[in-house]
Amino acid sequence: MAEPRRVLILGGTAEARDLARRLAAAPELEVVTSLAGVTRNPERPPGRLRRGGFGGAAGLEAYLRDQAVACLIDATHPYAERISGNAAAAAAAAGVPRLQLLRPPWQAEPEDRWVRVRDTEAAALRLPALGRRVFISSGRQGIGAFRELSGHWFLIRLIDPPESPLPLPHYEVTPGRAPFTVEEEAELLRRQRIEVLVSKNSGGSMTYAKIAAARRLGLPVVMLDRPAPPAGPTVTEPAAAADWLRRQLQAAPD
Numbered sequence: 208m209a210e211p212r213r214v215l216i217l218g219g220t221a222e223a224r225d226l227a228r229r230l231a232a233a234p235e236l237e238v239v240t241s242l243a244g245v246t247r248n249p250e251r252p253p254g255r256l257r258r259g260g261f262g263g264a265a266g267l268e269a270y271l272r273d274q275a276v277a278c279l280i281d282a283t284h285p286y287a288e289r290i291s292g293n294a295a296a297a298a299a300a301a302g303v304p305r306l307q308l309l310r311p312p313w314q315a316e317p318e319d320r321w322v323r324v325r326d327t328e329a330a331a332l333r334l335p336a337l338g339r340r341v342f343i344s345s346g347r348q349g350i351g352a353f354r355e356l357s358g359h360w361f362l363i364r365l366i367d368p369p370e371s372p373l374p375l376p377h378y379e380v381t382p383g384r385a386p387f388t389v390e391e392e393a394e395l396l397r398r399q400r401i402e403v404l405v406s407k408n409s410g411g412s413m414t415y416a417k418i419a420a421a422r423r424l425g426l427p428v429v430m431l432d433r434p435a436p437p438a439g440p441t442v443t444e445p446a447a448a449a450d451w452l453r454r455q456l457q458a459a460p461d
């Protein structure tokens with residue numbers, strides 16, 4: 208029997224785990240999921256797992272060549288801009304077909320009070336007019352932009368407790384890992400007397416409950432724009448990524 212073909216999934220999302228599950232049963236494939244290694248106890252996908260950065264685009268290119276990767280699927284989070292850029296550059300340089308699996312963004316409903324901003328710096332400028340008790344559920348990346356808001360109080364949800372103090376004048380950390388229900392999110396927002404949320408437009412169902420809870424309570428959401436993804440083939444569903452992979456491997460047999 209021919210050697211299995213190696214597929215690298217850049218992961219860290221529910222879609223990446225879903226795709227790894229779909230591919231796990233195929234004996235002609237060896238599926239390797241790569242995680243950044245930032246979460247202490249990540250949910251493990253089936254198949255092989257590697258953890259930690261590659262060392263930039265050049266490191267990822269070397270990995271693709273050394274490991275004879277046949278196809279690369281970038282299923283990282285829509286806001287994981289650096290690794291997606293590196294994946295595009297490395298795959299092009301190594302001549303490895305690459306697909307981006309990118310979930311669609313949420314769309315605002317009529318009762319939503321979204322304020323769209325480019326980044327956390329722009330969010331910091333909008334907060335004073337919106338409220339002083341702020342819920343941030345998008346991780347600690349970029350929260351330094353709020354450091355000058357000494358009249359504000361921040362509730363920060365993180366999967367793991369931070370190893371060093373956060374660069375904010377007044378805050379509390381609440382531990383938690385999605386998914387949550389709308390009831391749980393509404394109860395948290397009420398209990399903590401939250402007046403405004405800051406959120407990424409992550410898309411998908413895992414973290415949507417806070418958006419629905421904010422709508423229910425009539426709270427504004429400062430929504431950070433998505434970074435532009437690299438050019439190239441893109442699908443929104445794990446099943447479509449599995450189909451793309453099959454077509455690629457049929458078109459270029461060993």
Ligand SMILES: NC(=O)c1ccc[n+]([C@@H]2O[C@H](COP(=O)([O-])OP(=O)(O)OC[C@H]3O[C@@H](n4cnc5c(N)ncnc54)[C@H](OP(=O)(O)O)[C@@H]3O)[C@@H](O)[C@H]2O)c1
Nearest residue numbers: 218219241242243259260261262263283284287288289290
């Ligand atoms: N950003 C978010 O809001 C968010 C939310 C949920 C999950 N995640 C997941 O968390 C990971 C890190 O997100 P981020 O926004 O910090 O990424 P990022 O800013 O795009 O990447 C920072 C660096 O982390 C390493 N890296 C990122 N993802 C990797 C992966 N899947 N495998 C190996 N190395 C990886 C790379 O290091 P080297 O340059 O050394 O290769 C990359 O340059 C991603 O895998 C993403 O899918 C992110």
